[in-house]
Amino acid sequence: MFNYGILGEKGAYKMRKILLTLSICMLIGLTATAVAASNDSVQASIAKFVFKVNGEEKELKNNPLVVDGTSYLPLREVAGLLGYELGYDDTTRTISFEQKQVDSNQYQELTKAPDLSEWINFLDLIRFYDGNDIKASLSGDNLTTHLTIGVFGIGFPFPFEEQYKLGDIPRLYQRPKGEFSMLVYKNNIFVNKSDIQKLGFPIEDEWVPIADLSKSSTKFDFSLLNGVKKMKPVFLYTEQGIIRAMNSKTGILLNKEDLRARGLIG
Structure with missing residues (x-):
């Protein structure tokens, strides 16, 4: 007491x-x-996995567990990342999955034709990267359209087949944080050039094949490009100044902006 x-x-x-x-x-x-005394003990270890959905890297709030070589993922989180709502009936001990409904208002319908000089057709981007050590793909289903560039992947709440039904009605889709945008216009999907640049990937119309400068008297030393991976820019030193160059499947490409600054092209 x-x-x-x-x-x-x-x-x-x-x-x-x-x-x-x-x-x-x-x-x-x-x-x-x-x-513990009445049940067999189980040893589990916390696992750190890179989790991706359609090429887009996702982060799990709860770490997966590995028990006897089998991985166990947080069910509710995984369901949400895959686009499902998870339900549980305690009476019948039933776990259910329901597809999330797409919010049809997650786009902006433009009132006038967009300036396509700021955009690039994603199929042209795929063609340019094909064979140049950069993976790019476009896919989708009846709920989402997925874009993949290198290790970067992003999904938009836009049925893939809708691009063929909109005709001349331009629709702008943007991620909630605004880090990437997609334009659906004239039965094609376009991505913003500045977004591609922020990711560190080249755009075809920013580069000129060396063959187009055959009449130039400027001498280039391309030895720095020997063994360099395609689409990886290298700085070349010339009499006019520094010019970026890179290997491609069609040959050596030179940066337009640098050539214009050195007076080598108009």
């Missing part, structure tokens, strides 16, 4: 809280011990 007169009223109250907490912890500990 504690002497409350010595502790004081506040001290006694704190002490009662401590005793209550200790009692609860002891009960939990006893229960856990009983369960």
Whole structure:
């Protein structure tokens, strides 16, 4: 029995809280011990996986577990990343998956024709990257359209086949944070050039084949490009100044902006 007169009223109250907490912890500990004693023990390790959906890297809030070589993923999180709502009926112990409904208002219908000089047809981008060590693809289903460039992947809440039904109605789709945008116009899918540049990928109309400068008197030393991976820019030193160049499946390409700054093209 504690002497409350010595502790004081506040001290006694704190002490009662401590005793209550200790009692609860002891009960939990006893229960856990009983369960452990009546069941086989299981050893699990936390796993760190790179999780991707249609090429787009996703982050799990809860780390997966690995038990005897089998990976266990957080079900509700994975369902959400795959576009499903997870439901659970405690009475029948039934887990259900329902496809999320696409929000049809996640686009902006433009009132006038867009300036296509700021955009590039994604199929042209795929053609340019094909054979140049950069993977690019376009795919989709009745809910989502997926774009992949290199290791970067992104999905838009836009049925893939809708691009063939809109005709001349331009629709602009943007990710919630605005880091990437897609334009559906004239039965084609376009991506913003500046978005591609931010990702560090080249765009075809920014480069000129060396064959187009055959009449130029400027001498180039292309030895720095020997063994360099395609589509990886290298700085060349010329009498006119530094000019970016890179290998491609069609030959060496030179940067238009650099050539224009050195007065080598108009």
